[in-house]
Amino acid sequence: MTNQPTQQWGSRLGVILAVAGSAVGLGNFLRFPGNAAENGGGAFMIPYFLALLIVGIPIGWAEWAIGRYGGRKGFHSAPGILGIWCKGPIGRYAGVLGVLIPLGVYFYYVLIESWCLYYFWKYCTGGIGLEPTTDVASVQVPHTRGFFNEVVGAADNGALFQTMHPVLIAFVITVVCNVWFVYRGLSKGIETVCKYAMPVMAVLGIVILIRVLTLSAPAGTTGQSVVDGLGYLWNPNFEKLSNFKTWVAATGQIFFSLSVGFGVIINYASYMKKKDDVVLSGLTASATNEFFEVVLGGLITVTASVVFVGVLLTSQATGGSMSLGFKTLPMVFAQMPGGNFFGAAFFLILFLAAITSSLSMLQPSKAFFEEALGIDKVKSTTLVTVWGLIGNAFVLYYSKGLTALDTIDFWVGSVFIMVVAAVQIIAFGWIFGLERGIAEAHEGAQLRIPKFFQFVIKYVSPAYLIVIMIGFCLNNAPGYVDTLLGNVTTSPQLSVAAQRDLVAAFPAGSKLTYTWKQLGGSPVTLADASSAKPSFATKEPANAKNFEVPFELTVSDGTTTKTFTASAEVDVESPGSARRTWVFLLLTIAGLVAITAIGARRWKAEGRDLDGKLPAAD
Amino acid sequence: MLASLTALGWTFMLASILGVTALTFWCFKRVLFPPHDEPDLPGGLGP
Numbered sequence: 001m002t003n004q005p006t007q008q009w010g011s012r013l014g015v016i017l018a019v020a021g022s023a024v025g026l027g028n029f030l031r032f033p034g035n036a037a038e039n040g041g042g043a044f045m046i047p048y049f050l051a052l053l054i055v056g057i058p059i060g061w062a063e064w065a066i067g068r069y070g071g072r073k074g075f076h077s078a079p080g081i082l083g084i085w086c087k088g089p090i091g092r093y094a095g096v097l098g099v100l101i102p103l104g105v106y107f108y109y110v111l112i113e114s115w116c117l118y119y120f121w122k123y124c125t126g127g128i129g130l131e132p133t134t135d136v137a138s139v140q141v142p143h144t145r146g147f148f149n150e151v152v153g154a155a156d157n158g159a160l161f162q163t164m165h166p167v168l169i170a171f172v173i174t175v176v177c178n179v180w181f182v183y184r185g186l187s188k189g190i191e192t193v194c195k196y197a198m199p200v201m202a203v204l205g206i207v208i209l210i211r212v213l214t215l216s217a218p219a220g221t222t223g224q225s226v227v228d229g230l231g232y233l234w235n236p237n238f239e240k241l242s243n244f245k246t247w248v249a250a251t252g253q254i255f256f257s258l259s260v261g262f263g264v265i266i267n268y269a270s271y272m273k274k275k276d277d278v279v280l281s282g283l284t285a286s287a288t289n290e291f292f293e294v295v296l297g298g299l300i301t302v303t304a305s306v307v308f309v310g311v312l313l314t315s316q317a318t319g320g321s322m323s324l325g326f327k328t329l330p331m332v333f334a335q336m337p338g339g340n341f342f343g344a345a346f347f348l349i350l351f352l353a354a355i356t357s358s359l360s361m362l363q364p365s366k367a368f369f370e371e372a373l374g375i376d377k378v379k380s381t382t383l384v385t386v387w388g389l390i391g392n393a394f395v396l397y398y399s400k401g402l403t404a405l406d407t408i409d410f411w412v413g414s415v416f417i418m419v420v421a422a423v424q425i426i427a428f429g430w431i432f433g434l435e436r437g438i439a440e441a442h443e444g445a446q447l448r449i450p451k452f453f454q455f456v457i458k459y460v461s462p463a464y465l466i467v468i469m470i471g472f473c474l475n476n477a478p479g480y481v482d483t484l485l486g487n488v489t490t491s492p493q494l495s496v497a498a499q500r501d502l503v504a505a506f507p508a509g510s511k512l513t514y515t516w517k518q519l520g521g522s523p524v525t526l527a528d529a530s531s532a533k534p535s536f537a538t539k540e541p542a543n544a545k546n547f548e549v550p551f552e553l554t555v556s557d558g559t560t561t562k563t564f565t566a567s568a569e570v571d572v573e574s575p576g577s578a579r580r581t582w583v584f585l586l587l588t589i590a591g592l593v594a595i596t597a598i599g600a601r602r603w604k605a606e607g608r609d610l611d612g613k614l615p616a617a618d
Numbered sequence: 619m620l621a622s623l624t625a626l627g628w629t630f631m632l633a634s635i636l637g638v639t640a641l642t643f644w645c646f647k648r649v650l651f652p653p654h655d656e657p658d659l660p661g662g663l664g665p
Binding site: 012013016041042043045049225227228230231234235236280281283284287288290291294295298299446447 | 622623624626627628629630631633634635638639641642645646648649650652653
């Protein structure tokens with residue numbers, strides 16, 4: 001066994017804020033409101049809260065109890081702990097995913113964090129060069145997209161290093177902060193940061209919220225009020241509830257937002273004492289995350305965006321976190337009085353939300369290396385730093401089209417999380433035994449998990465999770481698999497100004513016909529050619545280089561006919577990037593599996609209870 | 619066409635926000651000011 005002094009949390013509030021800090025991230029402010037607006041508005045909250053009750057909170061409780069019990073057996077890593085709960089090597093090797101997920105997500109998350117820091121710095125020093133204008137679509141959209149593409153190096157692989165873009169300085173600062181606080185340890189590092197960062201985020205969020213709720217659009221712009229913005233997000237559309245995608249989206253939002261199955265809670269809870277309350281702590285951390293998501297995320301970003309840049313640009317930005325945060329909201333700040341102050345405050349919130357999350361991503365790997373290799377905290381911090389930097393450098397270099405980032409985010413940050421959560425809830429309810437699991441969770445607890453939840457944990461959560469996991473993969477995985485196989489599907493796009501003109505030319509609810517004509521390049525065959533959004537497939541050629549295909553779109557409602565130009569950017573380089581990313585991920589997985597095997601041999605030689613056959617110590 | 623916030627929209631928004639806020643405050647109250655007369659519930663897996 002290592003001679004490391006056992007780490008512990010400084011206080012009960014500290015561990016709650018650390019877990020909540022890990023869960024509160026960019027998705028709370030940017031992904032949630034877009035998801036809700038796209039999937040039924042207020043009606044989205046029905047499957048959302050249902051998923052919170054039957055997936056988020058129960059699996060969270062199970063994960064807290066699993067982690068604390070593992071800690072009492074002397075394990076702090078997912079492979080060690082799940083080996084006990086699953087009673088053997090299958091759980092131990094499934095637990096490798098519990099180390100891979102935080103480490104893999106760290107590879108790209110710290111980059112997004114450095115973008116937040118860079119935007120914050122730009123707003124502190126005068127903004128990103130946007131002037132207020134009444135023609136947002138033609139003037140500000142190209143500027144913000146161009147600025148963002150430069151910051152992330154989307155134009156070409158290695159673009160950031162070729163230009164030595166100043167965002168690299170923000171990246172270095174971000175990495176140093178992360179490594180330093182993780183090196184300081186749980187209590188002096190992570191807990192201290194979260195104790196300050198979480199209240200600061202809450203206060204800044206409330207200040208911005210008050211400002212947003214008292215906004216009015218400048219004359220000559222959108223003419224939308226705050227109440228219109230809130231209506232866009234919250235008016236219920238019950239028809240969406242009959243669509244399975246809405247349920248998948250709601251459960252996915254809860255799932256990714258609460259960080260269950262991420263490998264962090266299990267590690268954090270392993271440092272708790274036997275008499276610490278995991279039931280109330282788990283509920284409080286979940287509730288805190290929900291406060292940031294529903295109250296602050298649900299009222300600030302989309303509302304302000306609708307008021308200042310309108311519904312069209314807002315709806316285009318709500319597909320993911322990045323577009324709304326880094327492209328659309330800068331336009332809002334440019335129009336808003338005191339925009340630089342609010343821009344700085346907003347990106348500071350995002351940076352704090354991100355750093356409290358990224359700190360939690362390093363700690364599980366650090367604990368795993370110490371435990372499996374028997375090394376001290378200096379060596380484990382060095383190892384996790386170097387491994388993290390290699391991953392960061394990979395994602396930083398392969399920046400074109402953000403394919404590497406997107407590939408890791410989908411497979412590691414979405415699919416694998418569901419797998420780990422499924423393993424945990426099945427281990428808790430079925431392998432370890434529900435009664436034993438609940439008894440463990442109740443140790444030191446002020447609150448008793450209601451009987452209803454015990455039934456949910458045993459039957460409903462695993463079944464619901466597996467159905468949603470299959471639905472999520474069916475909805476999303478084919479596109480990613482196709483890319484890996486070298487098949488690229490592309491849709492022609494209108495410019496934002498053309499979209500605005502199209503919306504203005506035809507009254508809402510008009511029955512429109514669409515006719516697409518290719519204007520140049522090698523001929524392509526459009527699928528769904530008479531729809532507003534046709535697509536065509538391209539097979540990855542040898543020596544692939546991206547190219548553009550120009551189109552002309554004619555729209556008619558029978559009386560009026562309008563013609564627009566459009567273009568399709570065919571990204572035939574993405575399959576190569578996706579495959580390189582997978583090779584890198586497989587090497588990472590192989591390394592973690594090898595370390596797990598070394599650890600298992602060590603633990604066995606030390607006479608430790610690998611397979612959970614002995615009772616836990618106090 | 620954008621609709622202003624409807625009565626149902628207000629209902630969903632306020633119920634969600636007030637519900638989440640109340641739960642958060644209740645949890646923090648229990649964490650920061652635990653009831654003294656409440657003994658630990660029986661449970662645990664023994665030594």
